[in-house]
Amino acid sequence: MNAADPKIIVALDYQQAEPALAFADRVNPALCRLKVGKELFTAAGPQLVEKLVAKGFDVFLDLKFHDIPNTVAQAVRSAARLGVWMVNVHASGGSKMMRAARDAIDGEANRPLLIAVTVLTSMSGEDLAELGMPEPAVQVPLLARLALDCDMDGVVCSAQEASVLKKLCGADFKLVTPGIRPAGSAAGDQSRIMTPEAAVAAGADYLVIGRPITQSDDPLATLQAIQAGLAAL
Numbered sequence: 001m002n003a004a005d006p007k008i009i010v011a012l013d014y015q016q017a018e019p020a021l022a023f024a025d026r027v028n029p030a031l032c033r034l035k036v037g038k039e040l041f042t043a044a045g046p047q048l049v050e051k052l053v054a055k056g057f058d059v060f061l062d063l064k065f066h067d068i069p070n071t072v073a074q075a076v077r078s079a080a081r082l083g084v085w086m087v088n089v090h091a092s093g094g095s096k097m098m099r100a101a102r103d104a105i106d107g108e109a110n111r112p113l114l115i116a117v118t119v120l121t122s123m124s125g126e127d128l129a130e131l132g133m134p135e136p137a138v139q140v141p142l143l144a145r146l147a148l149d150c151d152m153d154g155v156v157c158s159a160q161e162a163s164v165l166k167k168l169c170g171a172d173f174k175l176v177t178p179g180i181r182p183a184g185s186a187a188g189d190q191s192r193i194m195t196p197e198a199a200v201a202a203g204a205d206y207l208v209i210g211r212p213i214t215q216s217d218d219p220l221a222t223l224q225a226i227q228a229g230l231a232a233l
């Protein structure tokens with residue numbers, strides 16, 4: 001982990017390596033962390049992750065593993081060996097799956113933060129009802145508690161749930177919050193959203209921000225403006 005400990009994780013949701021590397025060349029590891037998710041990883045693969053790690057960035061490999069325990073365990077071990085700083089699995093994969101993932105990386109030289117996704121920030125209460133599940137205010141704490149019991153290092157949740165989860169799971173349990181929207185920016189497909197300032201005030205440890213930065217006319221200026229807003233808190 002880098003000493004500056006930046007809170008913002010920029011989601012590099014690009015279709016190829018070039019724009020991701022171009023973005024990385026304009027920022028530095030003290031300014032932000034970087035997330036490689038399914039879109040970029042499927043296009044550019046582990047080599048791109050290794051390049052970002054080699055440039056000194058803390059990389060969140062966001063592949064949201066959700067499979068049988070053995071498969072997820074092997075996948076998170078491979079992620080650890082890529083040198084990433086954070087990796088995630090779906091809490092709804094269950095306790096056996098989360099524990100297998102935990103055991104798989106505990107003996108590794110690089111031990112990334114192991115984070116469980118609770119309920120995707122794109123999902124509303126209505127979306128959960130369609131699946132026969134309770135509203136986010138019930139389902140997110142339930143999955144966060146299960147993740148804590150399985151020795152996860154934290155969860156992905158919306159910032160709307162952050163204050164409740166900090167009380168429920170303790171100060172050391174990391175809350176990683178996507179669905180961050182600076183005032184006035186488009187929600188897009190996100191449902192449970194919050195501004196960067198409100199998210200930090202609610203107890204979010206890390207803010208995952210994609211399109212508001214990567215699709216702005218000047219991504220670096222937008223990132224710096226968000227940082228300045230947080231510094232003023």
Ligand SMILES: O=C(O)c1cc(=O)[nH]c(=O)n1[C@@H]1O[C@H](COP(=O)(O)O)[C@@H](O)[C@H]1O
Pocket residue numbers: 011013037062064088117119120121122156157178179180188190208209210211212
């Ligand atoms: O695990 C994630 O990072 C994640 C979980 C979640 O519940 N919601 C969510 O949006 N994400 C990711 O966070 C990023 C959000 O991007 P923007 O909506 O463009 O800011 C995307 O890369 C998503 O894949």
